[in-house]
Amino acid sequence: MIDPRAVSGCVRCGTCRSVCPVFQETGWESSGARGKMLVLKSMTEGANLDSWCRDSLGTCTTCALCTQICPAAVRPTGLIEEGRRDLVLANVTRQEHRRLNRNLLRYGNTFGDGRDRLGWLGEEKEMLPKSADFVYFAGCVNSYRYPETAKKTFQILSRFSVTAMPQEMCCGSPLLRTGFDAGFLREANLEQMEAMGARAIITGCAGCYTALKGYGGLEVYSVPEFLNQRLEELDIQPLDLTVCYHDPCHLGRHQGVYDPPRRILEAICSLVEMKASREKARCCGGGGGVRAAYPELSQKIARRRLLDVPAEADAIVTACPLCVRNLRDAGGNAIDLIDLVSRALPPSL
Secondary structure, eight states: OOOOHHTTTOOOGGGGGTTTTHHHHOOOGSHHHHHHHHHHHHTTTTTOOOOOHHHHHHHHOOOOOOHHHOOTTTOOHHHHHHHHHHHHTTTOOOHHHHHHHHHHHSSTTTTTTSSTGGGGGGGGGGGGOOOOSHHHHHHHHHHHOOOHHHHHHHHGGGTEEEETTTTTTSHHHHHHHOOOHHHHHHHHHHHHHHHTTTEEESOHHHHHHHHTTTTOOSSEEEEHHHHTTTTTGGGOOOOSOOEEEEEOHHHHHHHOOOOHHHHHHHSSSSSEOSSGGGGGGOSSSSSSTHHHOOOHHHHHHHHHHHHTTTTTTTTTEESOOOHHHHHHOOOOOOEEEHHHHHHHSSTOO
């Protein structure tokens, strides 16, 4: 349920309008963070829950730029997710988000894909260690859309006695962001991790990182954090490239992971910053269920993000497969950090 006291903390100053990626594209008050707070206030006062409420709250990418700059220290992103839960309970949801929920209930992944989730491992799946301190969590996007990235990640992590979960399921992030219950996914994954004796989990997806952090009981590392701690052991061979780094919202603003990916990139090639970076980085437009239900809006946000790319950059590097996918679809030359690391390692790896 929405906390009315938290909603009342918004002083309606409109500072969030200057950074909200959705408001920048639509110009509608109801699409910005301030407008969404007014919608939440009306919901706490008994307003009818209808498609207008749904589309106002549903067009938040959960980038948290509004939270970053709010002078009243309000956290709109969390409140919007609470409002979405109320809408789900009232059955006021987009069909695209209901489809996500059905896919996850039936297949354990966002795409409704019935193939083996660890298919990217090939025959190596049969040789997976059944227990280990560290477990690699590939996530839905890498498992089914970028399997070559998942395999490269695992090959590199395997140097440090990392295994994978035999029956990995979605982390639950798509459901958590869109207002649905993800408890069944959390329990299924936790049960496997405990059976494997894992003390830490490593993921290359920013959305998975935030969701897994919410599980409790395990250490969670992003791939950049884990590899940065072992950079001297990787035998990096520098590349003649200039790249910029796109900070994924759920790795940067949500979790404060800014330096590890940059340290890795600086060891490999020349790094130039985007016009808006670190805590001020613009969203790629893919998160919060927006790509699924409002694809045109999602792509407009991505195209605006591409305007921040320095002219001298050969590629945009990021540490989230959803960011890679959305920026590529918008016409950007986006690559995953692990793909660059793989190119900089000796061929024998």
